[in-house]
Amino acid sequence: VNLDLTKxxxxxxxxxxxxxxxxxxxxxxxxxxxxSGGPHCLAYGVTNAHILAxxxxxxxxEIVTLGGLDAxxxxxxxxxxxxxGEGMLGITTKVAVRITPNPPSVxxxxxxxxxxxxxxxxxxxxxxxxxxxxxxxxxxQGITIAVENYVxxxxxxxxxxVLLAEVDGLPDGVDIDAQRISDIGRQHGATDVRQAASDExxxxxxxxxxxxxxxxxxxxxxxxxxxxxxPRSKLADTLEEVYRIADEHDLAVVNVFxxxxxxxxxxxxxxxxxxxxxxxxxxxGAKIVEASLAAGGVLS
Numbered sequence: 001v002n003l004d005l006t007k008x009x010x011x012x013x014x015x016x017x018x019x020x021x022x023x024x025x026x027x028x029x030x031x032x033x034x035x036s037g038g039p040h041c042l043a044y045g046v047t048n049a050h051i052l053a054x055x056x057x058x059x060x061x062e063i064v065t066l067g068g069l070d071a072x073x074x075x076x077x078x079x080x081x082x083x084x085g086e087g088m089l090g091i092t093t094k095v096a097v098r099i100t101p102n103p104p105s106v107x108x109x110x111x112x113x114x115x116x117x118x119x120x121x122x123x124x125x126x127x128x129x130x131x132x133x134x135x136x137x138x139x140x141q142g143i144t145i146a147v148e149n150y151v152x153x154x155x156x157x158x159x160x161x162v163l164l165a166e167v168d169g170l171p172d173g174v175d176i177d178a179q180r181i182s183d184i185g186r187q188h189g190a191t192d193v194r195q196a197a198s199d200e201x202x203x204x205x206x207x208x209x210x211x212x213x214x215x216x217x218x219x220x221x222x223x224x225x226x227x228x229x230x231p232r233s234k235l236a237d238t239l240e241e242v243y244r245i246a247d248e249h250d251l252a253v254v255n256v257f258x259x260x261x262x263x264x265x266x267x268x269x270x271x272x273x274x275x276x277x278x279x280x281x282x283x284x285g286a287k288i289v290e291a292s293l294a295a296g297g298v299l300s
Contacts, residue, residue, distance in 0.1 A: 001025065002026050005097070015102055018046060021213065039137050039258060047083060055095075107174045109163075109181055109194065111181075111193050112162055119161040120236040122189075134166045138255070142254035144159060150211060153204045219254070223270070226265065226289065228264050237295065248287075263300055
């Protein structure tokens with residue numbers, strides 16, 4: 001399991017950088033199959049950047065090793081082709097991962113906003129200022145309340161959206177970047193800025209973010225998750241279009257997303273026992289995909 005690997009490595013001064021939201025249950029093999037990302041892929045890259053070699057059983061039962069441990073193999077990058085193949089190209093039996101040194105210093109900020117648009121605008125402004133945080137995650141009010149009810153981490157229930165921003169590196173540098181992010185947030189309407197005072201508080205804030213999908217069960221028994229990427233400059237407009245589409249189809253929607261790289265995760269909430277509900281859900285889902293593509297985005 002992904003998180004088990006990082007827990008094993010952390011006391012040794014290392015970690016496995018890809019950290020999907022499903023980190024507590026997803027496996028390294030599954031990460032390879034899906035080329036998984038996660039909150040910290042903003043700075044560190046997705047799974048493909050952290051796999052050195054894989055042993056694979058091909059469809060004709062031949063066992064091959066793709067990639068290598070010592071140096072970049074010559075020829076085509078078949079390792080890279082296989083990662084993200086979702087099992088269509090063969091079965092992964094062994095994985096050699098690249099481990100990442102733990103940063104010497106980390107600062108984690110929780111910024112509160114009246115609207116998701118203000119949070120999205122802050123994300124764009126931070127990147128435009130030349131800052132590349134380790135992670136920037138946004139949750140709207142609906143999912144923030146659900147998470148807070150679920151794990152009680154101290155998220156503000158009255159905020160229209162929250163932005164979880166993390167910077168890491170040398171102590172002086174992270175202090176400067178954390179202050180700059182705080183200032184940019186306030187310039188874009190942040191009503192409160194809080195910095196985690198300890199590693200325990202920092203991990204609790206991240207636990208809240210990474211249990212968001214499970215927390216949805218408090219709101220509705222079913223959800224339909226989407227996963228698209230739009231240009232950061234179009235985040236705010238696309239979010240408002242997602243809310244409009246949900247209203248148009250008489251559906252509830254909550255948004256939790258990797259804001260730093262424009263990766264949206266709208267969750268359409270519904271009760272699968274309601275007659276005709278799946279037609280409305282699928283229709284709204286198709287509209288959300290179309291809106292993302294129209295904004296210059298892609299399916300992720």
